Amino acid sequence: MKIAIASDHAGFKLKTMLSNYLNGQGHQVIDFGTHSEDPVDYPDFIHPAAAAVARGECDRGIMLGGSGNGEAMTANRHRGVRCALCWNEEAARLGRAHNDANAIAMGEWMVTGDLAKKLVDIWLATPFEGGRHLARLRKMDDDTLTG
Numbered sequence: 846m847k848i849a850i851a852s853d854h855a856g857f858k859l860k861t862m863l864s865n866y867l868n869g870q871g872h873q874v875i876d877f878g879t880h881s882e883d884p885v886d887y888p889d890f891i892h893p894a895a896a897a898v899a900r901g902e903c904d905r906g907i908m909l910g911g912s913g914n915g916e917a918m919t920a921n922r923h924r925g926v927r928c929a930l931c932w933n934e935e936a937a938r939l940g941r942a943h944n945d946a947n948a949i950a951m952g953e954w955m956v957t958g959d960l961a962k963k964l965v966d967i968w969l970a971t972p973f974e975g976g977r978h979l980a981r982l983r984k985m986d987d988d989t990l991t992g
Contacts, residue, residue, distance in 0.1 A: 846969070849903035849948075851877035851894035853887035856909030856916070859953040859961055863907060866962055875903055888919050895920040895928070898947055906948035907965065917950035924986065929968070932956055937964040941971035943978050 848867055852860035857879055864874045877894040879885045887910050898906040898920075906926070908916035913930050920928035928948035929940025932955045940946035949968050951961055984990060 846904045847873045849894040849897045849906040851890040852909035854882045855911035856953045860909045891919040895923040899923040899925045908950040911954045913950035913952035937967040945973040
């Protein structure tokens with residue numbers, strides 16, 4: 846699978862660890878930065894990664910920061926990106942099963958490295974259930990509902 850990954854300085858260590866982990870599993874990881882712990886603004890890195898997912902250049906995206914909140918909000922501004930903020934296993938599972946999340950956001954301050962790997966594994970392995978959830982996904986992109 847081709848996976849976009851991006852972080853700010855607060856998520857840099859987690860990004861590096863997850864990139865190595867996913868590469869070791871045979872995934873193709875495209876790193877959109879940042880490339881150090883020097884202070885940066887997360888939208889500068891999250892927007893390009895989310896855009897690659899939205900355009901279909903990457904199958905999935907992983908967005909990382911201190912909490913993951915701003916990263917999820919930024920990614921979700923891209924039409925067609927459904928980024929789930931995940932701090933626990935159930936959120937990762939439901940993000941895929943109910944929302945067909947093609948991106949995940951996590952915070953280095955919120956999850957350990959081992960938990961982050963577990964969340965990514967759950968998110969990658971969980972299928973979208975479809976059914977009643979499909980109508981809700983269509984409503985997410987329905988411009989007539991947003992005014």
